[in-house]
Amino acid sequence: MRGPHxxxxxxxxxxxxxxxxxxxxxxxxxxxxxxxxxGYTMVYGxxxxxxxxxxxxxxxxxxxxxxxxxxxxxPLTTAVTGWLAIAIMFVVAMVGCGALGVGIEIxxxxxxxxxxxxxxxxxxLGVSIFLQNSALLLWGPQFRSxxxxxxxxxxxxxxxxxxxxxxxxxFTIAASIALMAALTWLVARTRTGKAxxxxxxxxxxxxxxxxxxxxxxxxxxxxxxxLAAAGGVMFGIVFGxxxxxxxxxxxxxxxxxxxxxxxxxxxxxxxxxxLIGLTEAFATGYLPGGSTYANLYVFALLIAMFxxxxxxxxxxxxxQKV
Amino acid sequence: xRSRRATVVAxxxxxxxxxxxxxxxxxxxxxxxxxxxxTGSDAALVKCGKTxxxxxxxxxxxxxxxxxxxxxxWAQYYQRTYNATHSTKIKFVNEDTMLGSxxxxxxxxxGAQALGSNPSVLGVAGPAGSNEVKATTGALKGAGxxxxxxxxxxxxxxxxxxxxxxxxxxxxxxxxxxxxxxxxITSKLKVTKVYIVDDQEAYSIxxxxxxxxxxxxxxxxxxxxxxxxxxxxxxxxINKIPRDTExxxxxxxxxxxxxxxxxxxxxxxxxxxxxxxxxGLFDPLFSGLGSNVYDSFxxxxxxxxxxxxxxxxxxxxxxxxxxxxxVATQVVSGxxxxxxxxxxxxxxxxRAQLKKTKISxxxxxxxxxxxxxxxxxxxxxxFGVYHSVNGVFVRVG
Numbered sequence: 001m002r003g004p005h006x007x008x009x010x011x012x013x014x015x016x017x018x019x020x021x022x023x024x025x026x027x028x029x030x031x032x033x034x035x036x037x038x039g040y041t042m043v044y045g046x047x048x049x050x051x052x053x054x055x056x057x058x059x060x061x062x063x064x065x066x067x068x069x070x071x072x073x074x075p076l077t078t079a080v081t082g083w084l085a086i087a088i089m090f091v092v093a094m095v096g097c098g099a100l101g102v103g104i105e106i107x108x109x110x111x112x113x114x115x116x117x118x119x120x121x122x123x124x125l126g127v128s129i130f131l132q133n134s135a136l137l138l139w140g141p142q143f144r145s146x147x148x149x150x151x152x153x154x155x156x157x158x159x160x161x162x163x164x165x166x167x168x169x170x171f172t173i174a175a176s177i178a179l180m181a182a183l184t185w186l187v188a189r190t191r192t193g194k195a196x197x198x199x200x201x202x203x204x205x206x207x208x209x210x211x212x213x214x215x216x217x218x219x220x221x222x223x224x225x226x227l228a229a230a231g232g233v234m235f236g237i238v239f240g241x242x243x244x245x246x247x248x249x250x251x252x253x254x255x256x257x258x259x260x261x262x263x264x265x266x267x268x269x270x271x272x273x274x275l276i277g278l279t280e281a282f283a284t285g286y287l288p289g290g291s292t293y294a295n296l297y298v299f300a301l302l303i304a305m306f307x308x309x310x311x312x313x314x315x316x317x318x319x320q321k322v
Numbered sequence: 323x324r325s326r327r328a329t330v331v332a333x334x335x336x337x338x339x340x341x342x343x344x345x346x347x348x349x350x351x352x353x354x355x356x357x358x359x360x361t362g363s364d365a366a367l368v369k370c371g372k373t374x375x376x377x378x379x380x381x382x383x384x385x386x387x388x389x390x391x392x393x394x395x396w397a398q399y400y401q402r403t404y405n406a407t408h409s410t411k412i413k414f415v416n417e418d419t420m421l422g423s424x425x426x427x428x429x430x431x432x433g434a435q436a437l438g439s440n441p442s443v444l445g446v447a448g449p450a451g452s453n454e455v456k457a458t459t460g461a462l463k464g465a466g467x468x469x470x471x472x473x474x475x476x477x478x479x480x481x482x483x484x485x486x487x488x489x490x491x492x493x494x495x496x497x498x499x500x501x502x503x504x505x506x507i508t509s510k511l512k513v514t515k516v517y518i519v520d521d522q523e524a525y526s527i528x529x530x531x532x533x534x535x536x537x538x539x540x541x542x543x544x545x546x547x548x549x550x551x552x553x554x555x556x557x558x559x560i561n562k563i564p565r566d567t568e569x570x571x572x573x574x575x576x577x578x579x580x581x582x583x584x585x586x587x588x589x590x591x592x593x594x595x596x597x598x599x600x601x602g603l604f605d606p607l608f609s610g611l612g613s614n615v616y617d618s619f620x621x622x623x624x625x626x627x628x629x630x631x632x633x634x635x636x637x638x639x640x641x642x643x644x645x646x647x648x649v650a651t652q653v654v655s656g657x658x659x660x661x662x663x664x665x666x667x668x669x670x671x672x673r674a675q676l677k678k679t680k681i682s683x684x685x686x687x688x689x690x691x692x693x694x695x696x697x698x699x700x701x702x703x704x705f706g707v708y709h710s711v712n713g714v715f716v717r718v719g
Contacts, residue, residue, distance in 0.1 A: 028557065142388045239555050
């Protein structure tokens with residue numbers, strides 16, 4: 001008598017090891033994209049601005065995490081335990097990038113708030129290039145290694161036949177979900193979140209109702225940039241290396257995730273991030289030339305999304321009075 | 323209405339960006355390699371003077387900067403020793419090729435054009451990568467400049483006839499490297515299942531093709547895939563590598579990427595699989611991964627007193643990847659000196675002198691004499707195989 005497993009195996013010869021491996025890879029990468037996408041979507045939701053400097057804030061976050069680790073004594077001789085060191089890296093990077101985000105908003109976007117929409121867009125590109133080149137000048141072109149192996153000792157857990165998941169992958173996925181849950185709570189359940197939603201809905205009306213719009217916008221930049229910094233530190237921990245030009249492609253993927261999910265929608269950004277990560281991983285694993293053309297598949301998904309559902313998966317079309 | 327327009331604008335921006343990323347990552351440099359018009363500078367005589375200019379093309383910045391800066395340090399080390407011992411002096415006109423970055427090929431072409439239009443430049447050391455050599459050929463050849471690379475190993479760049487008489491190299495071609503690698507894998511490591519991951523660059527694909535063909539001919543089961551040089555997440559491709567694979571061959575140019583690949587292999591439970599790199603990964607970052615790491619590298623005489631002096635000068639750092647660039651600079655400098663014997667020289671005269679290069683075994687740093695065949699390859703061209711022992715590469719074959 002054949003059991004259901006052998007039946008499934010003989011009629012659907014799926015390589016489960018590969019499938020689960022790609023699933024975990026996709027979720028890990030998607031977690032990072034989702035954190036970046038959240039910043040894009042929050043800023044767009046509140047200012048209708050595509051903050052193209054966001055990817056570079058993510059890069060700065062990764063570098064702050066790296067320098068905090070060095071300040072703590074480096075991965076081999078850390079002054080505190082490995083996990084505590086990682087917690088400190090996250091906190092400092094998130095606070096540092098939050099402040100950077102607020103600074104960018106005040107100096108580069110606020111003066112252009114009532115200008116035609118193209119002006120802050122160009123300003124955002126300028127800030128992006130400024131951050132990239134500043135990083136190149138300050139920290140040089142070379143790769144910096146987090147050396148996570150030395151810091152916390154990477155462990156692989158053997159689950160089922162030939163399927164492995166590392167403690168770092170588990171940590172990344174869990175930490176991202178926790179951060180996303182915290183953001184959802186912040187936006188949905190707090191006064192500040194209510195003010196953010198009100199400002200996003202109608203800035204002028206919110207101002208008339210006594211909401212300090214400038215402060216709300218700055219806070220939005222702070223939170224979005226802090227999440228990007230968390231993504232940057234996670235990238236360093238999972239993939240080992242960071243460099244000064246890493247923000248461009250990651251920012252582009254985060255933007256794509258935000259658009260696929262429905263720009264302006266927080267759950268949409270999370271969904272979009274995971275979808276982009278999974279597309280990349282499964283394309284690499286299953287499609288011909290997948291690893292070479294993974295970006296092609298990702299951006300094809302974006303184009304398909306625009307054709308089929310222009311407002312994104314969870315975005316809703318906005319009806320405007322004309 | 324406004325919302326729809328914004329969506330369309332966003333879609334166009336995203337589409338443009340997508341094309342930019344995909345095109346930059348995968349475009350072949352044929353357009354850039356198209357020869358430019360002859361400038362007439364080929365035969366123009368330049369007064370040599372006391373200081374002679376050499377173009378130095380290397381990845382000063384970008385993802386390959388770690389190895390590029392090492393090449394620059396070796397070139398500068400040659401300059402320092404030359405200037406200290408000769409009445410004439412050499413100076414470099416630097417051009418950053420940004421190897422490995424999205425716009426790297428375009429940057430190298432811009433650099434080549436700048437050198438071509440600088441009348442004081444009589445010869446060029448570099449560029450580093452085979453892709454860049456292909457891309458810059460049009461501009462350098464059009465300006466009549468001879469160029470000598472200390473790391474471009476793609477076999478075809480000397481044998482396809484496109485740059486004969488203009489291009490020379492002080493490293494052996496991949497055909498020599500692939501023979502050493504495939505021979506060591508089959509006869510010493512006795513491995514029967516190999517997976518090759520190239521990095522989508524001309525150098526990497528060419529070398530991977532040769533090793534793959536040679537291994538298959540010897541009955542080895544070979545799987546093949548590729549990754550972009552921009553990529554940092556290798557977990558998806560590692561999942562794809564069959565579980566019974568005994569060795570992964572990485573003919574890559576960026577040591578930090580090799581290190582990241584090895585670390586991610588470990589974190590996914592593949593730490594016991596042997597890793598074999600190519601000359602581009604001959605770096606402490608890659609050898610530090612553990613005793614499962616092997617590599618192939620150019621010939622070099624590690625006991626040469628200049629290697630020791632270089633190490634001392636750089637605080638104990640003995641990265642040897644750039645050593646052939648020292649020899650490349652030596653070749654260009656020697657050719658310019660000979661062409662300048664009568665006080666003036668043209669680029670054509672310098673090229674003629676490049677062909678006649680003869681550096682003795684003692685003076686070459688490579689541990690073998692340097693002279694070129696009609697294609698621009700060194701006449702003697704052995705490649706060594708190294709094994710990581712306590713984090714340091716030791717020659718084993």
